[in-house]
Amino acid sequence: MTVLVTGGAGYIGSHIVRAFGLAGLDCVVVDDLSSGHREFVPDDVPFVECSILDSATVTRAMSEHGVDAVVHLAGFKYAGVSVQRPLHTYEQNVQGTVALLRAMHEADVDKIVFSSSAAVYGTPDVDLVTEQTSTTPESPYGESKLIGEWLLRDAAKAFGLHHTSLRYFNVVGSAVPELYDTSPHNLFPLVLDALVDGRTPRINGTDYPTPDGTCVRDYVHVADLADAHVVAAKKLLAGEDLEPVYNLGSGDGVSVREIMTAVAAATGIDFEPEIADRRPGDPARIVASGELATRDLGWTMSHSVEEMVRSAWQARQNHPA
Template identity: 70%
Template sequence: MTWLVTGGAGYIGAHVVRAFLDQGIGVVVLDDLSSGHAGFVPDGVPFVRGSILDRDLVSSTLREYAVTGVVHVAGFKYAGVSVERPLHTYAQNVTGTLVLLEAMADLGIDRMVFSSSAAVYGTPDTDLVTEATAKNPQSPYGESKLIGEWLLADQAVAAGLRHTSLRYFNVVGSGYPDVYDTSPHNLFPLVFDALLNGRTPRVNGTDYPTADGTCVRDYIHVADLARSHVSAARRLDAGEAIEPVYNLGSGDGVSVGEIMAAVRDVTGIDFTPETAPRRPGDPPRIVASGELAARDLDWAMRHTLTEMVQSAWRARTNA
């Protein structure tokens, strides 16, 4: 039994790879290193550098390593940038998924865990998102993830693909001292980089109808998320019943103000965040229920906010 992890050299993908290894499940990584790092791939794990758009490479990788299932993490993940680069986003996230599914079908590989996103919901009209909440993506990125889910569902009907899609909001923390978030758009890296470069972190909007006036979002630890990917793969391997989609959510959320306070405490760097106006379209609160995933995928919030910040800071300063 060997699982392919596309995007396995990235921040999330690398944690998924190590979670599989911790459970004694063989893995192989396919990554073009457009945002990943070869150093994130553990020694001894087969690493194929290349794009999921390369059909021949995808097919040869699946065949050479006798892959039995795929965790599809690879993709272009920058929602804001996707508005400026929609064609690139669709090529990476939709065409790439299509190529991967075609290659899997040709070789009779019928198991996939898909890394989806809470971006499929857009700005929901409820403050607790469930899997049944209306889908209204507001960026090409969110649209591409929803189309990916549709592709899996259609392939299940056409070819018997067994699959599930995991939707999540803000992934933070680190499970290992040598793997950290390098995204130029995510909150934790932005705050850490500001502090390490002598700048003051910024908060967009302090007048929301929340307890401290800042936005409340779902922040989940990357190691908890990776663990549920393995649980999903195990259910697929065992032929057990599985839902087509799951939210990996906290159920209560954390405010940006609380994150800033935790960063100040953990780093020992005293700062008062700069304030800026609200960003257009930012809702006061978006939090997801993780009840279905807790029932089926061993999902739980095993880390406090302080532990999330501590692990992320430790990995970032160890880089």
């Protein structure tokens, strides 16, 4: 069995490729390297450098490598920036998914695991999000992910696509030091880069309606997340039916200020964060239940927040900017 991983040269995608290798499944990676890194893809994994908008090239890659299923991560993933760049976000995430589904149909590939986002929920009016919680995204990014789920649903009705979407929020840590988060917008690299550079990390907004005024999120270790994608793909390949969406949540949120405290403890660098304005598109709190994913995918959070921070710090130290 061979799985095509779009965005497989990125931080999350490369961890998923690694997890497939450990599970004994072959991968092919498609990535335009706009935010990914060629060195993140193992030498023995076929790599196609192109945008998913290039439907013809993606179709050819699927046919040439005998692809049986797709894990779709490629896209523009920055919620806050998407508010300033809505057209780019829709082009990459909506038109890109349309082009990918067209390529799958042309290549007769009918199984896909879609990397969605907890951003589809916006700011929920419940303490614990479930798959039945209303979807009210507050950024073009969140909207584009919800549209991606709709596209899969409609493709299933039209030509029998077998699919599931995994919704999650803050993915952190590293399974191995060679694979690490280089995003200019994600919390962990922002904080760790600041400490390495001798700057003070910053909190964006302390006036949210949360216990300490800072955003509360589900933080998920990237290795746990990667394993869930592999299980979902294997179940689809085995002909099993899955729910259309699953939350990969911890059920227990952590605030940005609490993350800062954990970072200080893991790094041994004592600091008091600077306070800045809120970022547009950032909801106050998203904490999700992972019970449905536990039932069907064996989802588990096997890493503590402290382990998430330590692994991210080790990777950052091993790869100075």
